[in-house]
Amino acid sequence: xxxxxxxxxxxxxxxxxxxxxxxxxxxxxxxxxxxxxxxxxxxxxxxxxxxxxxxxxxxxxxxxxxxxxxxxxxxxxxxxxxxxxxxxxxxxxxxxxxxxxxxxxxxxxxxxxxxxxxxxxxxxxxxxxxxxxxxxxxxxxxxxxxxx
Amino acid sequence: xxxxxxxxxxxxxxxxxxxxxxxxxxxxxxxxxxxxxxxxxxxxxxxxxxxxxxxxxxxxxxxxxxxxxxxxxxxxxxxxxxxxxxxxxxxxxxxxxxxxxxxxxxxxxxxxxxxxxxxxxxxxxxxxxxxxxxxxxxxxxxxxxxxxxxxxxxxxxxxxxxxxxxxxxxxxxxxxxxxxxxxxxxxxxxxxxxxxxxxxxxxxxxxxxxxxxxxxxxxxxx
Numbered sequence: 001x002x003x004x005x006x007x008x009x010x011x012x013x014x015x016x017x018x019x020x021x022x023x024x025x026x027x028x029x030x031x032x033x034x035x036x037x038x039x040x041x042x043x044x045x046x047x048x049x050x051x052x053x054x055x056x057x058x059x060x061x062x063x064x065x066x067x068x069x070x071x072x073x074x075x076x077x078x079x080x081x082x083x084x085x086x087x088x089x090x091x092x093x094x095x096x097x098x099x100x101x102x103x104x105x106x107x108x109x110x111x112x113x114x115x116x117x118x119x120x121x122x123x124x125x126x127x128x129x130x131x132x133x134x135x136x137x138x139x140x141x142x143x144x145x146x147x148x
Numbered sequence: 149x150x151x152x153x154x155x156x157x158x159x160x161x162x163x164x165x166x167x168x169x170x171x172x173x174x175x176x177x178x179x180x181x182x183x184x185x186x187x188x189x190x191x192x193x194x195x196x197x198x199x200x201x202x203x204x205x206x207x208x209x210x211x212x213x214x215x216x217x218x219x220x221x222x223x224x225x226x227x228x229x230x231x232x233x234x235x236x237x238x239x240x241x242x243x244x245x246x247x248x249x250x251x252x253x254x255x256x257x258x259x260x261x262x263x264x265x266x267x268x269x270x271x272x273x274x275x276x277x278x279x280x281x282x283x284x285x286x287x288x289x290x291x292x293x294x295x296x297x298x299x300x301x302x303x304x305x306x307x308x309x310x311x312x313x314x315x316x317x318x319x320x321x322x323x324x325x326x327x328x329x330x331x332x333x334x335x336x337x338x339x340x341x342x343x344x345x346x347x348x349x350x351x352x353x354x355x356x357x358x359x360x361x362x363x364x365x366x367x368x369x370x
Contacts, residue, residue: 060225060252084201084225088255096258110203111229114237 004073006059007080013038027053029068059089078104152214154200155221156187175209201226211238220246231261294354300364302346308364314338321353
């Protein structure tokens with residue numbers, strides 16, 4: 001499938017790299033041209049040599065989303081560092097470009113919950129951390145090394 | 149009427165003041181601590197500190213009983229989402245949002261946020277709907293930039309009629325930015341000739357308005 005990832009920080013770049021390794025076609029959009037370094041890190045060949053696409057541009061600009069291939073995306077990941085940006089572009093991907101699978105990172109648990117009720121697939125790292133930490137405090141689970 | 153305003157910038161603050169003067173109940177939410185401190189000195193308990201994008205902040209402002217929510221932060225994504233939750237989650241009957249960048253208007257429309265107001269859009273609407281009765285309409289004042297934009301109607305006897313823009317003798321600090329003619333408009337060059345019946349938009353430095361208007365006003369009428 002063709003995966004478009006908007007926001008190439010730790011999260012976005014890690015998803016992009018794994019999807020590429022699984023054999024998917026991956027396009028990444030970020031407003032910072034330097035962000036591509038995260039995709040090259042730990043690899044001998046650059047992201048583009050490995051077949052990846054990288055577009056520098058602002059997520060809210062339709063032209064940038066089109067250049068990154070949103071009109072043929074099967075999956076869309078909104079993983080910029082801003083909840084507001086993520087929530088707007090995820091809805092643009094879903095409603096305007098009718099991308100079949102849209103996932104969006106939302107740090108604020110309350111908004112993650114409400115938008116999930118409206119039909120968006122929200123992932124809330126804050127809520128996940130709260131639940132895991134609470135379970136660990138109660139002794140219900142025990143982590144060896146890094147959890148998750 | 150109870151009004152929640154998100155964003156205490158120039159627009160939000162002035163709007164809050166006007167509405168309070170008209171005896172409405174107002175809460176204005178501001179996310180910047182410094183700005184909040186300034187605004188709170190005047191508006192006191194009507195000012196509230198917090199990020200209006202966060203649901204708990206909106207809830208603490210009493211959004212559920214608001215008759216009107218106005219989202220006028222400098223952040224378009226914030227404005228569109230605040231409007232969306234105001235209407236869809238909290239059932240607010242009237243929502244007005246500011247769109248800072250007209251290119252983002254399409255996102256407001258996509259998410260059903262109406263009316264979204266952009267300054268550009270507003271000027272266009274004034275041009276389309278408010279036929280100037282006095283030959284001159286003050287469209288926009290930009291006091292910080294020390295500029296204003298005025299609209300002038302070119303009457304039959306106007307000394308400007310039949311002249312090219314470059315021959316008008318416009319004072320320094322003024323510029324014709326568009327000519328509206330027969331329902332359309334265009335950005336003129338120095339060679340564009342002004343015709344009777346035109347409406348001309350001029351941007352100018354504060355204080356030279358009379359020197360500009362006299363170039364367009366028929367002497368007999370003056």
